[in-house]
Amino acid sequence: MNSEVKRAGKIFQILKEEYPNAKPALNYKSxxxxxxxxxxxxxxxxxxxxxxxxxxxxxxxxxxxxxxxxxxxxxxxxxxxxxxxxxxxxxxxxxxxxxxxxxxxxxxxxxxxxxxxxxxxxxxxxxxxxxxGIPSIAVDTHVVRLSNLLGFVDSNDPKKIEIKLKELLPEELWIVSSHLLMNHGRKVCIARRPRCEECIILNYCPSKYKNKVVK
DNA sequence: CTCCCGATAT
DNA sequence: ATATCAGGAG
The missing domain is CATH 1.10.340.30 (Hypothetical protein; domain 2)
Known part of the structure; x- marks a missing residue:
């Protein structure tokens, strides 16, 4: 297992502890x-x-x-x-x-x-x-942004990012990983102004305090 | 790559 | 007042 995978594992482990109830933000009953x-x-x-x-x-x-x-x-x-x-x-x-x-x-x-x-x-x-419950990774704008900021990818192509994240993460984390990134993207790593001061994965972030999306 | 469009943060 | 946010289709 390479260091990239380990780093991703660590990041998502911390995010899971931070957002234990991560779920879709959309309301629905079916x-x-x-x-x-x-x-x-x-x-x-x-x-x-x-x-x-x-x-x-x-x-x-x-x-x-x-x-x-x-x-x-x-x-x-x-x-x-x-x-x-x-x-x-x-x-x-x-x-x-x-x-x-x-x-x-x-x-x-x-x-x-x-x-x-x-x-x-x-x-x-x-x-x-x-x-x-089909293992999938939904790549929305938050996932694109955070994946770049966290150094998982250097690309704005959602499909490439999806494939990369799937390589980096075990299948049982796929669905929740989107929620975790979206959650964190909405609450802390906000597009308009990232709240790096309150970021729990700051030590793993190559873009800390940069306030600007890479690429 | 352009068009589709309202809501909101700054 | 306006820049920025937020996916899919043609």
Missing amino acids: PFELLIATILSAQCTDERVNIVTEKLFKKYKKPEDYIKVKNEELEKDIFSTGFYKQKAKSIKNCCSELIKKYEGKVPADFQALTKLPGVGRKTASVVAGNAF
Whole structure:
């Protein structure tokens, strides 16, 4: 086992102690709700998505419910998450696909998820991992940022980062590792201004007090 | 690489 | 007032 792997192991061990209850920040009660919430979370904070989905999930229960309303109505209901026209289309098309191909159920398969409208690698990983327990690493902007700052990678390509993290970590840590990095990224290693003073893994961070994302 | 867009920190 | 945040599709 190389030193890179050991270092990563140490970092995630500390993060696990710091965030013992690390879980998705999105609120959901089913794979379907998680799928919708994650589509909405593109370029939007999880916090804001939760505000929107609180009402949304009371009104829309099944894929059919999203299809039968007019575009403008769905757009209004998801407005504040931004990119609402795109997202409304994605959600509607996605729901049609679910009905057509999967009897209205969310497929428990990464590749199948990726093919759904509005669902890219990150969303597919979130759903596969958190709704179905399939080992996956969701690489969102926090994971990209922290992976670079912590020196795991020198790249902004989410797929490369995902592959690298999978090499670095044992499979049972994959799902939780995303949550840990997202948690830490949101609370301490904040994009706008990293709180290096309060960072628990500062000693393992090559970017400490740099306040600037590498590359 | 550009477009899609509102919310919020500074 | 405005820079920055936050993924997917074409």
